[in-house]
Amino acid sequence: MYEILLAEKLNGSVMKMVISAPLVAKKCLAGQFIILRVDEVGERIPLTIFDYDRKSGTVSIIFQIVGATTRKLSLLKKGDYLFDFVGPLGNPTNTNDINKVLVIGGGVGTAIAFPICKELYESKKEVDAIAGFRNKELVILEDDFRDVTKQFFIMTDDGSYGEKGLVTEKLEKLILSGSNYERVYAIGPLPMMKFVSKVCDKYNIPVIVSMNSIMIDGTGMCGCCRLLVDGKVRFACIDGPEFDGTKVDYDEAIKRNKMYFKEEREKDCNLLRRIDE
Amino acid sequence: MNRVEMRLLDIDKRKTTFEEVALGYNKKEMLDEASRCLNCKNKPCVSGCLVNIDIPKFIDFLKKDNVDEAYNVISKSSLLPGICGRVCPQETQCEAKCIRGIKGESIAIGRLERYVADNAAKNFVFSESEGKAKVAIIGSGPSGLSCAGTLSTLGYDVTVFEAMHKFGGVLIYGIPEFRLPKTIVSEEIEKLEKLGVKFIKNVVFGKTIDINDLIDEGYKAIFIGCGAGLPNFMGIPGENLNGVYSANEFLTRVNLMKASDERYDTPLGDLGDVVVVGGGNVAMDASRCALRAKAKSVSLVYRRDFEQMPARKEEVLHAQEEGVNFNVLTNPCEILGDELDNIVGVKCVKMELSAPDSSGRRRPVEIKNSQFIKKANTVIMAIGNNPNPLIKNITPAIKLNQKGCIEIDENHMTSLPGVFAGGDIVTGAATVILAMQAGKESAYSIDKYLKNKL
Numbered sequence A: 001m002y003e004i005l006l007a008e009k010l011n012g013s014v015m016k017m018v019i020s021a022p023l024v025a026k027k028c029l030a031g032q033f034i035i036l037r038v039d040e041v042g043e044r045i046p047l048t049i050f051d052y053d054r055k056s057g058t059v060s061i062i063f064q065i066v067g068a069t070t071r072k073l074s075l076l077k078k079g080d081y082l083f084d085f086v087g088p089l090g091n092p093t094n095t096n097d098i099n100k101v102l103v104i105g106g107g108v109g110t111a112i113a114f115p116i117c118k119e120l121y122e123s124k125k126e127v128d129a130i131a132g133f134r135n136k137e138l139v140i141l142e143d144d145f146r147d148v149t150k151q152f153f154i155m156t157d158d159g160s161y162g163e164k165g166l167v168t169e170k171l172e173k174l175i176l177s178g179s180n181y182e183r184v185y186a187i188g189p190l191p192m193m194k195f196v197s198k199v200c201d202k203y204n205i206p207v208i209v210s211m212n213s214i215m216i217d218g219t220g221m222c223g224c225c226r227l228l229v230d231g232k233v234r235f236a237c238i239d240g241p242e243f244d245g246t247k248v249d250y251d252e253a254i255k256r257n258k259m260y261f262k263e264e265r266e267k268d269c270n271l272l273r274r275i276d277e
Numbered sequence B: 001m002n003r004v005e006m007r008l009l010d011i012d013k014r015k016t017t018f019e020e021v022a023l024g025y026n027k028k029e030m031l032d033e034a035s036r037c038l039n040c041k042n043k044p045c046v047s048g049c050l051v052n053i054d055i056p057k058f059i060d061f062l063k064k065d066n067v068d069e070a071y072n073v074i075s076k077s078s079l080l081p082g083i084c085g086r087v088c089p090q091e092t093q094c095e096a097k098c099i100r101g102i103k104g105e106s107i108a109i110g111r112l113e114r115y116v117a118d119n120a121a122k123n124f125v126f127s128e129s130e131g132k133a134k135v136a137i138i139g140s141g142p143s144g145l146s147c148a149g150t151l152s153t154l155g156y157d158v159t160v161f162e163a164m165h166k167f168g169g170v171l172i173y174g175i176p177e178f179r180l181p182k183t184i185v186s187e188e189i190e191k192l193e194k195l196g197v198k199f200i201k202n203v204v205f206g207k208t209i210d211i212n213d214l215i216d217e218g219y220k221a222i223f224i225g226c227g228a229g230l231p232n233f234m235g236i237p238g239e240n241l242n243g244v245y246s247a248n249e250f251l252t253r254v255n256l257m258k259a260s261d262e263r264y265d266t267p268l269g270d271l272g273d274v275v276v277v278g279g280g281n282v283a284m285d286a287s288r289c290a291l292r293a294k295a296k297s298v299s300l301v302y303r304r305d306f307e308q309m310p311a312r313k314e315e316v317l318h319a320q321e322e323g324v325n326f327n328v329l330t331n332p333c334e335i336l337g338d339e340l341d342n343i344v345g346v347k348c349v350k351m352e353l354s355a356p357d358s359s360g361r362r363r364p365v366e367i368k369n370s371q372f373i374k375k376a377n378t379v380i381m382a383i384g385n386n387p388n389p390l391i392k393n394i395t396p397a398i399k400l401n402q403k404g405c406i407e408i409d410e411n412h413m414t415s416l417p418g419v420f421a422g423g424d425i426v427t428g429a430a431t432v433i434l435a436m437q438a439g440k441e442s443a444y445s446i447d448k449y450l451k452n453k454l
């Protein structure tokens, strides 16, 4: 059992939790993820590690309430326990051999982009970041990002905060204004990663994306996290989660992620009913 | 007298519930079957058993209805009789060597073994751990369990590390409830806990902990039994459509995550018409699980003929009885989807067997212009697994062969001294009993190695 040491809302639908998991905290690096199970009947879901503290043996996660499991998770409080919490899984971000990078986060993906920023920043690299949200209410982690970046830009779809527009517009502007990024990291909704990769490809800048596939075991055993990269089947849990953004088949990934949409919605309703009762 | 048949669950119940299909012998049936044993002096059956259970001796106790003594005889050689009695391919092992089988039917050794396991009182005398060296076991499948149990009886301080949230490996997430009830597996694991074995879940060797961590924590030897994880796909168009599963994923969803049980959260969705590809035991398990998970229809597609099917005859028969349609000499060449990437059908081609080649094998070859489309909403690929890919990243000091399996010497030791391995990660996908044998032999090798070293 893994104790929840902190549970707080970052915005209407995004939560942060700090979990006591000493073995995971001892080993984890930026870019890796964990798989958790809320209770005895729970499904296994992957979440990227947001932050960790090796000394106190804690791991932080940030999640958006999207389906049945994240809703269940959001109802837990400080002092409650998770049934299972395993990791760190996947390969850590490779931050070697680069000096100037741009990190782009979209929505809750911003949380996943944060540890990469932090690690690059702590290893004395020049890091800029763009975070995109639909509107002001949804903005998260602004201060955290300011602490670990040289320049930090917030974009909102409706212009209610930061600049109005899409992250890709800002990306293109930055590139054209002569920021010589050696690499771009993009983490967020699949369509966002798709279009960021297109822009990067156009300007010949290497781009890395982090794929949040549906997973069960996270150790290469089931194959449900598979995706097409450069025409080949790869497993997000053991070959990724990061891949060359210009090689990923996003359209297929988008459809695969919708696979259980209907069941999720129904379960969600059942769950809500149970909670209401 | 012929072999006593085992009663089976009512066919209608079989199609709708996950209850065990083979019901086991009652006392009279056991006594009748045991009485057929000739108690041969040279015991050919024992040589057919990979862990050398003294079969005539335990059957002799059964003849006197002394189940507890029979259990003690089996326990000397096997730690998991309740499991082996159910899933071992006895017809090619002990029972194949039975003298009775030459003229008539061999003794139903597996069924008797199961009777013993299910009915013995199991009052063990548990030896206190003698405070011998610490040994780490990676993986809680049959190889890890038998290595852990054997080491524990030898007095070692044993800890099992498992990546998943439940212990048992394929016994838990692969082999379905209706062939191997999970309570049997949990009982065997509880038995090991009582023997003093410690079990730690949610630890992925190579990620959560590595070899140096184990050495730092004082472990003197390591046994790797992490199974053959990575599922194969065919490489045909449409394999990433929604509703295409590896057998591992499908069986894990159903068996481990209980996706077809409404109380559990893991989704499975409406299976509709299901096509299972493959001809092994895994394909049979997947087909029969799909039926029970309310598929509209289940068809199995296999590129060779019935005679070449690697699955046990009994499993094929059970699948047929339950209503799985068999399409032999048929191979899928494309999975067809709609605009939302949901499966609508499988394009298949008919096959025929070529004339025997130099090795005597008849290869399946396509029959020209024989393509047809099979209606389907779900496709399950049961065409084998490759070795667990996490292992290769752990340390280059552990040598792998070309297939990615761990190489071992005659003592089950890998190229890294003190690290042993066994089970599917060494042999490729094989059987429960082979994995158990490897675990047990490794335990004795570890004992020898540590005695020499310390």
Ligand SMILES: Cc1cc2nc3c(=O)[nH]c(=O)nc-3n(C[C@H](O)[C@H](O)[C@H](O)COP(=O)(O)OP(=O)(O)OC[C@H]3O[C@@H](n4cnc5c(N)ncnc54)[C@H](O)[C@@H]3O)c2cc1C
Pocket: A219, B087, B088, B089, B138, B139, B140, B141, B142, B143, B144, B161, B162, B163, B164, B168, B169, B170, B171, B174, B175, B176, B203, B204, B205, B206, B225, B226, B227, B228, B229, B251, B281, B282, B285, B388, B390, B422, B423, B424, B425, B429, B430, B431, B432, B433, B435
């Ligand atoms: C559906 C199906 C049906 C089968 N039916 C039969 C049958 O009827 N009869 C028969 O004899 N055989 C059968 N088999 C084969 C048999 O189950 C296997 O040969 C046997 O389980 C292999 O045992 P093992 O100990 O090597 O590995 P597994 O049983 O595969 O166990 C390996 C364990 O290690 C864990 N693990 C993996 N990597 C790590 C890591 N890095 N760190 C920590 N833990 C890890 C896994 O989670 C797993 O629990 C079947 C197999 C399947 C899939």
Ligand code: FES
Pocket: A214, A215, A216, A217, A218, A219, A220, A221, A222, A223, A224, A225, A226, A235, A236, A237, A238
């Ligand atoms: S999650 Fe099962 S193989 Fe990746």
